[in-house]
Amino acid sequence: MIYCDAHCHLGSRQFEKDRQQLLEAMMEANVRKAILICCSRHDLDRSIELRKAYPDLRLAMAIHPQDLEEDHSLDRLNRLEKIIDEVKPDMIGETGLDYYSHPHTKEYQQYFFRRQLEIACERDLPVDIHSRKATQDTLNILKQYKVRGIIHSYSGSVETADLYLKQGYYLSFGASILFKGARRPAEVIRHVPLERLLIETDAPYQSPIKDKRHEPWDVIRIYKAIADMKQVPLAELCRTVEMNFDRVFR
Numbered sequence: 001m002i003y004c005d006a007h008c009h010l011g012s013r014q015f016e017k018d019r020q021q022l023l024e025a026m027m028e029a030n031v032r033k034a035i036l037i038c039c040s041r042h043d044l045d046r047s048i049e050l051r052k053a054y055p056d057l058r059l060a061m062a063i064h065p066q067d068l069e070e071d072h073s074l075d076r077l078n079r080l081e082k083i084i085d086e087v088k089p090d091m092i093g094e095t096g097l098d099y100y101s102h103p104h105t106k107e108y109q110q111y112f113f114r115r116q117l118e119i120a121c122e123r124d125l126p127v128d129i130h131s132r133k134a135t136q137d138t139l140n141i142l143k144q145y146k147v148r149g150i151i152h153s154y155s156g157s158v159e160t161a162d163l164y165l166k167q168g169y170y171l172s173f174g175a176s177i178l179f180k181g182a183r184r185p186a187e188v189i190r191h192v193p194l195e196r197l198l199i200e201t202d203a204p205y206q207s208p209i210k211d212k213r214h215e216p217w218d219v220i221r222i223y224k225a226i227a228d229m230k231q232v233p234l235a236e237l238c239r240t241v242e243m244n245f246d247r248v249f250r
């Protein structure tokens with residue numbers, strides 16, 4: 001069985017000391033495919049190195065919506081475009097809107113989101129979407145662009161899931177579904193068709209265990225929980241999710 005982590009930040013400084021060992025262990029555990037999300041030149045350079053050794057890793061690059069506090073000069077978008085044409089990542093991400101942690105940069109977020117969707121459109125690249133407390137605006141903006149891709153760390157309702165599915169997006173579920181007493185995720189996961197579902201850690205973030213760094217092989221735990229919720233054999237879940245993963249980059 002092969003596992004895929006549809007969203008992790010292996011290029012992050014939090015993996016600086018043991019990135020190589022981590023990757024080897026990850027492969028050993030059969031977490032063979034992953035999308036390496038890069039939101040800085042540092043993370044991108046580290047991730048490019050990893051991909052040289054493991055070609056099944058995919059690269060995603062974008063300006064994160066939480067990262068517009070200090071610098072929201074348009075020049076950042078020009079620089080991003082240059083990097084994208086130079087490095088040719090597989091995906092634009094993560095980009096989107098975060099009104100939860102950064103409500104006061106809302107306008108900039110929308111502008112940067114739109115421009116990055118244009119960048120994706122022009123190059124026919126899929127997108128990885130971060131949306132927090134911004135569902136309506138995210139849906140409205142996405143509707144205006146002919147893009148495809150993934151809604152990262154989905155934790156919304158069944159109704160919202162349907163709206164994203166209707167627009168052709170994959171929904172990716174993370175460790176938040178493991179939290180005790182989380183009733184809604186099970187309901188949503190049962191509702192989302194298997195062939196539109198992805199699984200991710202967001203490592204090193206979103207660890208289900210407090211103060212512990214999240215690591216890509218933790219994705220296996222999320223796979224198991226989803227197999228339970230959907231009442232499908234783990235092997236079938238692995239196969240289908242891997243197909244979905246590949247299809248994003250068709």
Ligand SMILES: [Zn+2]
Pocket residue numbers: 007009037094202
């Ligand atoms: Zn992330």
